[in-house]
Amino acid sequence: MNRPSLPVLTALLLVALAGSTATAIAQSDDKAHQTSASISPTVDFRSARWLSDRDIINDNAEVIASVSDLILDRGSGRIEYAIIKTSGNYGTSGKLVTVPYTSLRWEAGDKDRFVLAATTEQLTLFPEYTAERWNAMRDGSKKDENGLRDRLEADNKSSGDPYAGSLENSVNTRIEGEITGVERVRTTTFGEQVEVSIKTTDGSTKRVAIGPSWFVNATNAAPMRGDKVVVDAMSLPRDPEQLLAASNYRSGNRELRLRDASGSPTWALKTIESNGQSYSAPYSRYLPISKITGLKVDCRGDDCGKVNDVILDRHSGQIAFLSIDPNQNFLGISDTKRLLPWSIATVTLDDIVRIDASKDMVLQSPETPADITTLSNGTHAERVYKAFNVPAPRFDPAEKRVDNRMSDPSNAWGHDGAVNGAIERSAVTSMQGSVLDITDVKFDNGTAPARAIKVRSLDKSQGDYLVLLGPVTYMNNQRTMCKVGDSIKLDAYRTTIDNRQYWLARSVDCNSIRVVLVDGNNAPAWAQR
Structure with missing residues (x-):
């Protein structure tokens, strides 16, 4: 087995391998032992109505827009974009545009306003939103007039397939x-x-x-x-x-x-089929939060009323609960609103909210408090998760959006660049051992540095391996998966950089987490298009 020559290594100040963390929100069997439902002390639960009525200021404390609606990932329930109404100039009424939610931050103090580093003029450069354009996005064959669908399609494609390249020899x-x-x-x-x-x-x-x-x-x-x-x-x-x-x-x-x-994967297609209907991929994945309120609720086949409100943690932009009006009383008069965890809810393309719980469980769940902010303290929120035997999620702040679709051939790490082009698919090896070091590797001739891991093989006759993980600019935006001393398994391709051979990680298994860095089509995670 040929091993690559080792260039000079620059030790990292932080000994941490960047990769994909995996946090599981489990729905276990109703009879199973209840799991922990403790809530992070940093959450701040608010209703979607409250969050969709906030002003936005710039760095000079000037009001430049206001939030009109929020666009969610239909599955995770995380806010991906804010639909904001710009402040018009010279008496004009402004317009609705979409901005990444992670580009907003909360103003310090108690004014409950967002801050966006932009001018009113710069806001006009963001994709415009109208209800008509959103509904037209359902048909993937129609022309995108202002780039909103293109942007959402690009975001959707960037997530990729975690098992690409791992199914070649599957049974x-x-x-x-x-x-x-x-x-x-x-x-x-x-x-x-x-x-x-x-x-x-x-x-x-x-x-x-x-x-x-x-x-x-x-x-x-x-x-x-x-x-x-x-x-x-x-x-x-x-x-x-x-x-x-x-x-x-x-x-x-x-x-x-x-x-x-x-x-x-079927989900990689541009058009998604569901119940005999066709939908574009971005329309299938993304959903304005205002469309959830009022939807019918189905509890394992029983009518459970409708959605009365959506409750989120404003810091992470993550849905925590649905408030349900169960239509328990005659004509729904004076019904007690009930809280359900988002982790047991799904929102279908035909506008039904399906709940993984019986109607009796819903009717016995904790009430929705009149003051939503009280959910952030005490045990009220924890009781909701315990009632349905599911753990509370981690309300982690969303990652800042970075453009990983590096397709410029002059960029060595790009999709069409020298590193990817030099991969030898016939030269693949599997390694198992322990993490000795995490380092940055510098190259000559302008190639951007790479994050690398040094592995001591369980087979002592093989010695130590240096394996490149990906460009430092990409790896810095990933989360910690391994540390020095951890057991690790890797599959790696051979590639050539500056006339030297290196192993380039195809997949990494560490701490029960698997990360695919280069899929079976030679598409690196940092250059998904």
Whole structure:
């Protein structure tokens, strides 16, 4: 086995390997032991109505716009964009434009206003929003007049497929049984993923990755605890937890096609099919929050009323709860509003909110307080999660948006650059050992530095390996996955930089987290287009 020569290494001040963290929001079986439902002390719960009525100032404390609505990821419930109304000039009324939610920050003090580093004139450069244009986006064949759909399509594509490149030698299998748990696994690189636990007919339990939550939960086939299912799946041979990747999912007459025979994901197509209807991918994934209020609620087949309000943590921009009017009393008069965790709710493309709980559970859930801010203190919020036997999510601040679609051939790390072009697909190796060091590697001739990891192989005859992970500019925007001393498994390709050979990580397994950095089509995570 040829090993690459080692250039001079620059030790990092922070000994941390950047990768995708995965936080699981689990829905376990109703009879299972209850998991922790503790709430982070830094949350600040507010209603969507309150959040959609905030002023926006610039760095000079001048009001330049106001929030009109918020655009969510349909699966994760995280705010991706704010729809804001600009302040018009010279008596004009302004217009609605969309800005990334992470570009906004809260003003210091108690004025409850957003701050955006922009002028009124600069706001006009952002994509314009109208209800007509949003509805027209449903048809992916129509021309995008102002770039909003193009931007959302680019964001959607950047999440990629966490198992690309891992299914080449997979074995197909069929699983039949009952779903005992549903998890929404958050990753930095690939978005939120749905995984299920299935108790099979022979008594064993299989864990199956279904797909991105925005894609899975937009359909009426979204998995729920207690569902009897038949799942066609593909093995992930090197996954330490023996996870399977579903290609087709069926529960009764509800079916969800997830991958084709080659393992390519259905959600990567430009058009999504659901219940005999076609939708563009961005329309399927993203949803104005105002459209959720008033939707009908279905509790495992029973009518549970409608959504009365949506409650978010304003710091993370993450939905925490739905407030439900269960229509318990005659004509709904004086109904008690009930709180439900977002992690048991799905919003389908045909505008139904499906709840993974019985109607009796909903009617017995904690009430929605008159003052939503009281949920941020005490045990009220924790009782909501415990009532449905699900853990409270981590309300982590959203990552700042960075443009990883580096396609300029003059950029060595770009999609068409020298590093990617020099990958030898026939020269692939697997490594297993412990992390010795995390370093930055500098190159000559203008190639941007790379984050690298030094691994001591379990096979002492192989010595130590230096494996490049990706460009430092990309890795700095990822979260910590490994540290020195951790056990690690890697698959790596060989590539050439400045006439020297290096190993370039294809995938990394560390601390029960798997990160795919270069997929089976040689598309690096930092250069997804």
